[in-house]
Structure formats: C-alpha cells, structure tokens
Amino acid sequence: MxxxxxxxxxxxxxxxxxxxxxxxxxxxxxxxxxxxxxxxxxxxxxxxxxxxxxxxxxxxxxxxxxxxxxxxxxxxxxxxxxxxxxNVDLFNRFNMAYVADNKIVALSKEDFETLISIKKIGPQTIVFNNLVQNLEEFETKWEVPFEKSWHSSVFAHLL
Structure with missing residues (x-):
C-alpha cells in the first residue's frame, strides 16, 4: 500500500x-x-x-x-x-529520545537538559521530533540534528 x-x-x-x-x-x-x-x-x-x-x-x-x-x-x-x-509509558511528551553510539536513548526532559548542558548532546546529535503531523514530515523532519529540531529553540539557553 x-x-x-x-x-x-x-x-x-x-x-x-x-x-x-x-x-x-x-x-x-x-x-x-x-x-x-x-x-x-x-x-x-x-x-x-x-x-x-x-x-x-x-x-x-x-x-x-x-x-x-x-x-x-x-x-x-x-x-x-x-x-x-x-508496562511502558507512551503518552509522556516530556520523554526525549536521541541517538548515541548508533543506539537510541530515551530519557526524561530533565536528563535530556543535563546532557545538553554538559555537551553530551550537541548541535549534530540526532533527535526525534515526535510532533510531526504527516508522512512527508515524518520522512524528512522526524530524525534530525538537534540544531534543526524544535529542541534547539526550547533548550537554546543550555547550548
């Protein structure tokens, strides 16, 4: 299909x-x-x-x-x-995910912020934009570098 x-x-x-x-x-x-x-x-x-x-x-x-x-x-x-x-949480929009060493890491917003502040997550780190609305966005804007995601504007004060 x-x-x-x-x-x-x-x-x-x-x-x-x-x-x-x-x-x-x-x-x-x-x-x-x-x-x-x-x-x-x-x-x-x-x-x-x-x-x-x-x-x-x-x-x-x-x-x-x-x-x-x-x-x-x-x-x-x-x-x-x-x-x-x-026994999983699928509705917490404050859970973040990113790629580290070719593996996906899911963590809380607070832990995500900490990793940004200590430079473990940087501009080129791949993050997941789960706010995509359609298939075109999913294919082009779901997995993106931190600097090109909504995350960068929300967490800009930590960079």
Whole structure:
C-alpha cells in the first residue's frame, strides 16, 4: 500500500526499548487494529508499526476516508492498552529520545537538559521530533540534528 506524503501520522514514544517478543506482539495488535480501523463506517487506509523498537507510528491516508475524532479515540485506546500490557509509558511528551553510539536513548526532559548542558548532546546529535503531523514530515523532519529540531529553540539557553 502506497501512502500520500500528506497522510496523517501519529508517533508514540516508549520510555524504554521494546524486546523482540514485545515488538512482535505489539505489531500483531497494530495489524489487527488497522485491518478493521474505520471512520463512520468507512475503512481507513492505515498502517501502524513499531519503529526502532521505541516508537509506535500510525499512518492514515485520508484519500479513501477521513479520520474522525471517534477513530482517533479508538487508536488512543489501543495505545493505552499497549501501555498497560507491556508496562511502558507512551503518552509522556516530556520523554526525549536521541541517538548515541548508533543506539537510541530515551530519557526524561530533565536528563535530556543535563546532557545538553554538559555537551553530551550537541548541535549534530540526532533527535526525534515526535510532533510531526504527516508522512512527508515524518520522512524528512522526524530524525534530525538537534540544531534543526524544535529542541534547539526550547533548550537554546543550555547550548
């Protein structure tokens, strides 16, 4: 299935890395969900996947049917179920993620600030912008150097 660059995207970041078994179980739940995900009775052209064992990403191409509040609520309920079942935090927008030594590190906003202030995170450090809104942004602005992300303006006082 091909998705338009304007397809809506939602990114949920885990506070810890999922194990291989967890990824497999979560992806089965996501596939089952997207296969029956509807908006006002219309099947949504959607996919959902675990990316880098840390992120759950939903994509919906609204060419066939538009996402509605009720359909978004259904996806949020699924994410909350995953949180409970796997004992992870997927809704804390103050959790940050960056790449260090080719590995993803997830940590609290406070720890992230500390690493910036001691120069462990710098302008070229890859960070994840989980605020992307569509597939084009996801593909071009999700994984970006710190200096090109929203993080740089929020944490500029620490550089």
């Amino acid at each position: 091909s998705f338009s660059p304007k397809s809506k995207v939602w990114v949920y970041q885990s506070d810890r890395e999922f194990t291989a078994a967890e990824v497999q179980a979560i992806e089965m739940k996501l596939q089952d969900f997207t296969a029956q995900w509807k908006a006002h009775g219309h099947q949504l052209d959607a996919k959902a996947e675990v990316v880098y064992n840390f992120f759950i990403v939903f994509t919906v191409d609204e060419a066939a049917a538009n996402v509605t509040g009720c359909s978004i609520d259904a996806s949020v309920r699924l994410v909350k179920e995953i949180e409970l079942e796997f």
